[in-house]
Amino acid sequence: MNKKPKLTKDMFLPVDNDFKEAEKIARPSLSYWADVWIRLRENRLAMIGLITIIVLIIMAIIGPYLNGYTFYEQDFTKKNLRPNAEHWFGTDSSGRDLFTRAWYGARISLFIGFMAAFIDFVIGVFYGGISGIRGGKTDNIMMRIAEVLYAIPFLLMVILIMIVLERGLWSIIIAMSITGWIQMARLVRGQVLQLKENEFVQAATAMGASTSWILRKHMIPNTMGPILVNITLSVPTAIFVEATLSFLGLGIPAPQASWGTMASDALGSILIGNFYQLMIPAALISLTMFAFNVFGDGLRDALDPKLRK
């Protein structure tokens, strides 16, 4: 048998708790990006990547001025020097200071990487955005064109264009952008197609917002996450392609230097036992690729709503 609990009167008094207190928001409200940043900060590898990227950028800016040599100055009395107090990374086969060249190369390589990613971003957002918003026949035609272009092997196309264009910094960037934007366009289109069905877009349309307004104010901010990941991961690809082009003799013309041209110049010095000359650009390229890749991966994880707690 159940024992009935004793009921007293004071059990039925109103609770004097302030209900407003329970509803009070104790923590500061976080915007989407603040939330992403918190999750990104917890990812140690991604933070190492980010710090490496920042250090590389700073060195690319100030590095070439640190020891008083220039990237083009040749001194044939000081060829193939090992790293020493005067030439911190040694000199190459033309007696140029490798420390200055390495950071000058960083400038060129990073510039190519960021610029190619930026152009891909601009074209990709426009093309993918218009294709996604218009939909129907326009979308069909635009995506068929993109599909055909996408099937062209990327590096082959870049090499072909570089053969036609005059060698130089902008030629490389143009060659990479000609087919490089397609991936971004496809990504943006996919996102836009998803977002288009959302109520806030319908509301904006109902209130008479123009296509470009919707694209700028609603679509792009909401697709920024995946776009950012894509940009982060396409910077190292561009640097990598530049290195490959340099190896094929289609890179930056001398005396300018990029990491790719430094590496392919150094290949000739290996036979005479100067392996370290290759190791400098090799290490820098690998470090950059590593930093961007882990940062991009971390960013993707931080943005993934599935991983949100």
Next chain:
Amino acid sequence: MFNYSLKRICLALVTLWVIITLTFLLMHSIPGNPFAQEGSMPKAVYDNLQSYYNLDKPLLTQYGLYLQSLLQLDFGPSLKSSSISVNDYIKNGFPISLHLGAQAMVIAITFGLIFGVIASLNRNKWPDYVAMVLAIIGISVPNFILATILINYLAVEWQLFPVATWKSWSHTVLPSIALAMMPMAYIARLMRSSMLEVLSQDYILTAKSKGLSRYSVIFKHAIRNAMLPIVTVLGILIANLVTGSFIIESIFGIPGMGEMFVKGIFNRDYPVILGSTIFYSAILIFLILIVDLAYTWIDPRIKVPGGRK
């Protein structure tokens, strides 16, 4: 399924035609005369050369003639050595490149899968960290640097393998490893995340609660399902191997198609560049088509647009 395949095949053919036209136009838009480097020559010789290579005809006629010869699978004569046709180059070089590529692909898939599975089964333990650090290094180090490091240590310093050329099986080891590293790293990372996703599925829980051994849960249920996403990226990886082979073959002095292509670039031998680009593109498009069709066949869950339900 049939309609889908037909559509894909049509798209592949259109893509190939676009590539042929684009490369043809690119190669013919290069300013200057392809025989300019030969020095002065009698006008009769020059005229003969021009008409031998059809260069004296209008561009549209040249294009028509080129398409016609392509339909007969004839890539035309080389500019630099008129006795050898581009077909001869392909006939000699392609089997070697195919051998190298296939060997690299086997290495990449085998070790990529093994590393990925080991990493996923030991998540956040040391085997996971070791495998993933290896994978990041594999993605971060450009293949020409990796190849040089391999040659420097394994071939020159420790003399375990021959330095270059393509004679016996031991000659094939280093280039295959150098070529396989990037796809291997890619597969390992993809396999790890795919395994982690599969292992958290309900059917794995069911299999475990039925009392299946760890062995059969992992091998019969998890790995087989986790391998599906790998099939989707095979196309990209094959493209990666092909472009990687240009560099690996030139570094190791392997007389394959890649080396021929790179030599073609250095010599500005336009028919060779044109022919090998088209040949490479055709093969890549064909392989990617096969991979895509195979994927819908392997995984019946994939919805084919316009297919039977």
